[in-house]
Amino acid sequence: MPTSNVNFRVIKSEKYTIVHFELSKAITPSELREITPPKIDPMKGIVLSGRGPIWLYCYLAHYYHPTKFVATFDPRLGGAVVTQTHDPEHEVGEIIEIKERELIL
Amino acid sequence: MPTSNVNFRVIKSEKYTIVHFELSKAITPSELREITPPKIDPMKGIVLSGRGPIWLYCYLAHYYHPTKFVATFDPRLGGAVVTQTHDPEHEVGEIIEIKERELIL
Numbered sequence: 001m002p003t004s005n006v007n008f009r010v011i012k013s014e015k016y017t018i019v020h021f022e023l024s025k026a027i028t029p030s031e032l033r034e035i036t037p038p039k040i041d042p043m044k045g046i047v048l049s050g051r052g053p054i055w056l057y058c059y060l061a062h063y064y065h066p067t068k069f070v071a072t073f074d075p076r077l078g079g080a081v082v083t084q085t086h087d088p089e090h091e092v093g094e095i096i097e098i099k100e101r102e103l104i105l
Numbered sequence: 106m107p108t109s110n111v112n113f114r115v116i117k118s119e120k121y122t123i124v125h126f127e128l129s130k131a132i133t134p135s136e137l138r139e140i141t142p143p144k145i146d147p148m149k150g151i152v153l154s155g156r157g158p159i160w161l162y163c164y165l166a167h168y169y170h171p172t173k174f175v176a177t178f179d180p181r182l183g184g185a186v187v188t189q190t191h192d193p194e195h196e197v198g199e200i201i202e203i204k205e206r207e208l209i210l
Contacts, residue, residue: 029186032198055177055186057159058166059197062175062189065167072160081134081160084167092164093137 004035006056011102016071017041019060020103021050032059042067045087047080047096049073049103071096073103109140111161116207121176122146124165125208126155137164147172150192152185152201154178154208176201178208 005025011018017040037060040046045068048060061070061083068087071080071094079095090096110130116123122145142165145151150173153165166175166188173192176185176199184200195201 029182029198029200032186032188033196053179053186054159054162055179055188057163058175058177058188061163061166062170065170070163070167072163074158074160077134081137081158083137083160083163091138093134095134 004031006031006035006052008038010038010040013102016045016047016069016096018047018049018073018098018102019064021048021052021056021060023050023052027052027056029055032056037063040064040067045069045071045082045085045090045096047071047073047098049080049098073098109136111136111140111157113143115143115145118207121150121152121174121201123152123154123178123203123207124169126153126157126161126165128155128157132157132161134160137161142168145169145172150174150176150187150190150195150201152176152178152203154185154203178203 009020069085071082073080079097082094114125174190176187178185184202187199
């Protein structure tokens with residue numbers, strides 16, 4: 001079974017799933033081929049969260065593109081920005097407010 | 106005509122197109138609805154480059170997903186990391202070496 005330095009945590013909310021990652025050490029690009037992002041409900045949107053390189057985010061955003069929408073958490077904004085959507089209720093550029101406590105287990 | 110704080114520069118290479126952006130001031134999420142990324146040849150890969158928020162990168166990576174591959178330039182690696190690909194010649198996680206001079210007009 002492939003191992004990975006990317007540890008995922010899934011936090012379910014009513015309308016979206018938060019996929020938060022933590023890196024146990026710096027990730028190298030080739031590790032993108034080894035990570036196994038968690039399965040989530042594609043009928044809900046997804047919020048990506050964690051400290052990591054832009055290419056990890058772009059990889060994960062593409063990985064989850066069948067989901068209802070993809071947003072990335074930006075701590076400076078106190079919320080997640082929708083970057084792609086199939087959901088008429090959410091538009092690109094919208095900020096979905098995420099309370100810090102939602103990111104904690 | 107919508108205006109935008111995101112200024113794009115297109116640098117054509119044999120196998121890929123570099124789309125480099127510069128922000129004239131900090132971008133806000135709602136501006137994602139106003140930017141008009143440059144048209145490029147979808148038969149080539151694309152390299153995204155510039156200093157900006159993760160959600161801008163994820164938006165642009167999704168915008169260009171019909172292209173042959175999408176890679177994001179990481180100055181710490183001296184190259185661009187492939188995050189999605191339809192091209193059997195390039196795999197996810199591969200680093201495409203980009204010389205600094207390629208990013209200069």
